[in-house]
Amino acid sequence: MASEKDIFEISGPLHLTTVDWTDVDHRRSVAACMVQGVYIMQRDRQENRQGPNALATSWWKSFSFDLHSQLIDDADSSIFGAVYKFNPKPDLSPNNILSTPATPSHIVAFRGTVTKGDAFSRDLQLDIHFVKNILHQSSRFETAIQAVRNLVAAGNQNIWLTGHSLGSAMAMLVGKNMVKNGVFLESHLFNPPFVSPPIENIKNKKVKHGLRIASSFVTAGLAVAVKLKNNHQQRNNASNNSFIHLASWVPCLYVNPGDHICSEYIGYFQHRRKMEGIGAGGVERLASQHSISGLFMDAIGKESHEPLHLLPSANLTVNSRRARDLKEAHGIHQWWRCDQQLESRTYRS
Template sequence: MTSEREDFNLSGPLHLNNVDWKNEDHRRSVAACLVQGVYILERDRQDNRRGPQALAPLWWEFFHFRLHRELVDDVDQCIFGSIYEFKPPFDGNHLDGSPRYAIAFRGTLTKGDAFLRDLEMDVHIIRNGLHQTSRFETAIQAVRSTVATHGSSNIWLAGHSLGAAMAILAGKTMAKTGIFLEAFLFNPPFLNMPIERIKDKKVKQGIRIASSFIAAGLTVALKARQKRNIVNTSEDHLAALSAWFPSLFVHPGDHICSGYIGYFEHRKQMEAMGAGVVERLASQNPIGGLLMNAMGKDSGEPLHLLPSANLIVNSIPAQDFKQAHGIHQWWQPDLSLQSIAYNYK
């Protein structure tokens, strides 16, 4: 059964018939629609909608992109990502501010035959093991190939929820090699203690400060046997990622991504207190991961470890979690957005 939200003519940003590629609202809206295109592409596949019945193409063709390649999971053959090529309807291959290629990843589909595989990917995120999956291997190979062929200066990464996690991991992987891709990360998962649900600001601040000092202390204690300078290692690792400046789009009513709000605020407060080193150690080594390491299990790098970012918060109250977490909010024309740039130094 076709949902109204799958139909671009019913729920897409029809007002963007003339995109200004220097306008941040326009760029955000287009990136969100390209991610939606991946969702609908997989829904078209599941419902066997082809040719004129397919609903996905208008989500990218409206903005003069063409589908360059589908990214398919090798386990269940579901479509989890797409590579789009920008093809303006006039001479010239590139407009100032526009991407030449955009690589987009969808999030979890709660219905249909992709659900179980998507759920498996969600579990890997919780365990910091997404980098070990064949789906991510397909994704990062696609990113590397696109960059190697076309350069990195005008390639976008975009993703929503699970797809945002995929884009974060791909972006961080490339950043560690000195390649910094423009990224639009919608409702990216932040998996840590659900502190944002606490209403009292002083209580939240106290819990965060205590957690940071505990995590930093455990890090030093557990790794002292390695006889190396943990502080310098932490600084070097963050510095390697610091030049990557992704855009994170979050809603405070979405408990999956709202942790980023407190994460960056707390980091700023710890710097002001003169405890920035403590927080950087704690960020890289959350308590849960340290306990896994103590049991001899590799917890992997925390997905949310982002030294620099442009955090964009949608302050319009949501009716429910579904609305707060939905991709659809990000192409609405009258959003009330608050943007804060966090630049690691």
């Protein structure tokens, strides 16, 4: 029997009787529902729910989107993403959703890790790829980036990227790569994973702030030392320029303090401002581009890869409503509910 969370008519944002594409809450809610649509497509596949028994369609049809294509992982045939196309029908459109200049023409959505069914082992493998900063070497990424490139090449405007958990990492990776080609896509990233010790969970603010300051100086110092030792001037300059170029891309990140998978983004951006306040902004700007693990690999002469999770700029939305447990704090459903306590701030490098 299907979970109530799979059914749009029970768990979806039924309060959205109309959609205002200029409203940040509406945009966030629709983006989250597109991700949920991918999750439910995969569950429909796993449970062999077909035809009238399939539950996924309402998650995008309710907002006047059609399913343009599914994104299939060639390793396990699971559905990991989808391309949706906005297709309003004025006489039939639910919720009076019509096209405006702010309306996305297409939304490319990616689900996160599923813990049940035949997709789990592949998802877990890609979770490890993310931690090792080699997600870009996966065939799933190649499928994702090609789908987006095809949309851009066809002349489509106002394409959105969105994803949850592992899917947000995939969307972030696609977004970063498109920026390198001069294409800046609006991106909504829910519970994006951050590879770091969970300093944000430390209750003592002085201890937490002290650890962050120490980490910044250690990381910046290592970055300078590795650069001098290995004489990788050209490579490091290329990496720095890439990070600086990303500053013009401002993805929307949605995090919950109770979710240790993504909560470190809160401290990552807040600490940057604090370091600027004490006159150490230059140290933090250097530190924020590097991970200690990557610098260690460079120091011992082994290949390292650009940390996927690090960003120079973002619009960070924090849901401070206390979650009952990690599952709720990491869940996608919170991002379309209207009873949450959300606070947003834009950080630019």
